[in-house]
Amino acid sequence: MTAPFRLAVIGMGKIAHDQHLPAIADSKYFELAAMVDRRGQAEQGVPFFGSVEDLAASDLEIDAVAICTPPQVRHDIAQFALERGWHTLLEKPPGATLAEVVALRETAKDRERTLFTAWHSRYAAGVEPARKWLANRKIVGAKVTWREDVRVWHPGQDWIWQPGGFGVFDPGINALSIITHILPHPLFVVKSSLAIPANLSAPIAAQVSLRDRLDVPVEMDLDFRQEGPQHWDIEVQTDAGVLKLGSGGAVLSLDKAEVAEDASELRGEYPSIYRKFGAMIRAEVSEVDVSPLRLVADAFLCASFEVVDEFHE
The missing domain is CATH 3.30.360.10 (Dihydrodipicolinate Reductase; domain 2)
Known part of the structure; x- marks a missing residue:
């Protein structure tokens, strides 16, 4: 069995606590390796960092990140993560502007990393x-x-x-x-x-x-x-x-x-997102859809x- 990807959640606001953490806990694809936020403290015994730079400077091994910050600061964090070789999931909206998201798509392609605009x-x-x-x-x-x-x-x-x-x-x-x-x-x-x-x-x-x-x-x-x-x-x-x-x-x-509903199918927006993100990483593909942001x-x-x-x- 393939080992789960080591994931850091960046931006520990309401959506991260309410949706991302429970979905990660139930995921076969990911294990929660770190939390990053300007404020707050460690939870659940998981390493906690005040910035993505502090995370990178640690000796912690990370495979992927889920970025749940406000959109105004998301681009720089995602660019840093992709340059570090981390697969990247972007909460919606994926950026503050279209140009930012398109630039991240090019970075992901150049670095051969998965970038996923997760429209939950x-x-x-x-x-x-x-x-x-x-x-x-x-x-x-x-x-x-x-x-x-x-x-x-x-x-x-x-x-x-x-x-x-x-x-x-x-x-x-x-x-x-x-x-x-x-x-x-x-x-x-x-x-x-x-x-x-x-x-x-x-x-x-x-x-x-x-x-x-x-x-x-x-x-x-x-x-x-x-x-x-x-x-x-x-x-x-x-x-x-x-x-x-x-x-x-x-x-x-x-x-x-x-x-x-079809009871045979697994349900839940965020569990579905993490199933897809894990499958995309293994398949070495990205999905960057800007159509909602463009409208x-x-x-x-x-x-x-x-x-x-x-x-x-």
Whole structure:
């Protein structure tokens, strides 16, 4: 049996603790070899370092890293890791800009290392069945509703409001990662409207109109100010009825009838990510998909801007 890859998690925030660490603990491909963060301390008896440079200067052997930092600092860390010969997984969004991610792709190719842009929402239980069902249908239109309470889901995450922090597009890009996967044709931004709080630098809400090359319309409604029920839904109108993905892609229904999951398949977004990352390393391949990030960039390029009331947690 092949020994598991020795993995370091870089950026020990909420997503690392809630999702990455449990998935790594259950993975046959990886063992947790180190944690890296500017703050904090060692946990679970795992070596802890204050920077990726400190990790590299140690005598610890590392095969791969999972980078879970805010996107604004991700490129330099990933570039350093790839130059060290470490296979690299990038949490979403994979970088603060398209140019950064494209440059990392070239570094990975030159260094013959695996680089994986891990769009976790694509591994939700309903997404792949939805893609297969839509492949043979005529699509009439689609509606994305991604409305959540930022105080609940992103408490204390000041980086999300800074330039390069994406604002409401931080969760919204999850919807784009799903829609670009399940629809058969590329999407283009037609227009967008971004609402930006007077005291911040990133949008708290967005309305985005897209179309594909067949002029099929896709409308997006993103909002960080949602109270009460939260919405992470995608509806696709087809000639064979309405497909809906609810709960961020976890629940698939066709004309309001829920489709049962295939219990024979292993489930879970992050366990699926680590299975794929491990298999990619062994196969010596990369997967660098920038299509969701490109649509976010285009939404900013095509935007009209509205200054709204200040936002404070």
